[in-house]
């Protein structure tokens with residue numbers, strides 16, 4: 001069987017992004033492995049919500065293991081094989097455990113002689129693998145914690161798993177672990193998205209009936225974002241004002257619906273921050289790398305909330321790219337120059353300036369002349385030079401620096 005692993009991983013990753021609950025994800029992966037890989041059966045055990053034990057979650061395939069059969073304590077030899085540190089004395093712990101390797105260890109007198117308890121532990125692991133009808137176990141970790149194990153049966157063509165397949169399973173297991181963690185965090189987010197969607201329906205209704213009320217409601221929506229962080233209160237209104245002035249200075253076409261689209265994007269550019277946990281959003285100090293990953297996710301969360309509503313399709317695209325840098329070093333897609341919508345380039349400059357001059361819990365805002373110097377310094381790298389030029393004219397005119 002020829003199998004395109006790259007393509008399969010890409011497709012699996014894309015499906016994982018859409019998955020809303022860990023249980024659903026686990027079932028999806030088990031089904032995927034069963035359907036695509038030609039394996040007699042696939043099972044997955046995962047760490048339960050209380051983190052007390054590993055529970056059997058799903059099983060697929062013709063030889064599937066009955067549900068509810070397996071619960072493994074943290075000190076179970078199979079769990080400990082993956083969760084404890086690599087063992088010494090000639091015993092090489094790999095990122096996966098195959099029945100073949102386990103059998104070879106059990107026959108290796110030199111390895112067994114290092115540690116009296118080893119043979120006993122290996123025999124117990126073998127018993128568990130037999131119960132689970134496993135020929136290969138592949139662990140998934142998140143931040144060093146064992147989150148789950150893929151249990152794979154034999155290949156239906158009866159050949160051994162090859163290196164390419166092993167590394168595919170490992171990547172899939174680690175992607176899945178990361179997604180399970182994200183899904184736990186998303187549970188929280190979904191509740192908020194539901195509330196927001198109700199607001200969006202309300203906005204849509206108002207838009208049809210009353211234009212003034214529509215804008216009023218968008219504003220309320222933007223204030224919801226500001227209100228989560230007292231230090232950014234009023235931020236959206238300021239961004240809207242400066243962004244529209246900059247767009248006019250650039251002679252941007254704002255005819256028809258275009259001005260309303262830009263206004264909505266300016267007001268709602270950080271709406272995805274509703275999905276950033278409070279402890280990160282309000283952290284009094286620099287963020288860790290992992291925290292930055294969640295913080296940066298706001299450029300995807302915002303559009304995810306808005307994109308299903310026809311009125312906000314273009315707004316979503318603008319919002320998605322407001323942290324792209326002009327030289328292609330930004331996120332989420334590393335777009336460059338004119339590839340970035342001009343409205344997003346405007347938000348990028350205005351937002352950065354507003355952030356620099358605003359007070360934060362851990363620092364005073366920069367003086368205007370320092371912030372202006374910083375914009376000039378990053379013109380051409382982070383920022384579009386023509387947007388910076390237009391913005392600086394506005395600042396000089398409007399704020400009289």
Ligand SMILES: [Fe+2]
Pocket residue numbers: 269270298322323
């Ligand atoms: Fe942002």
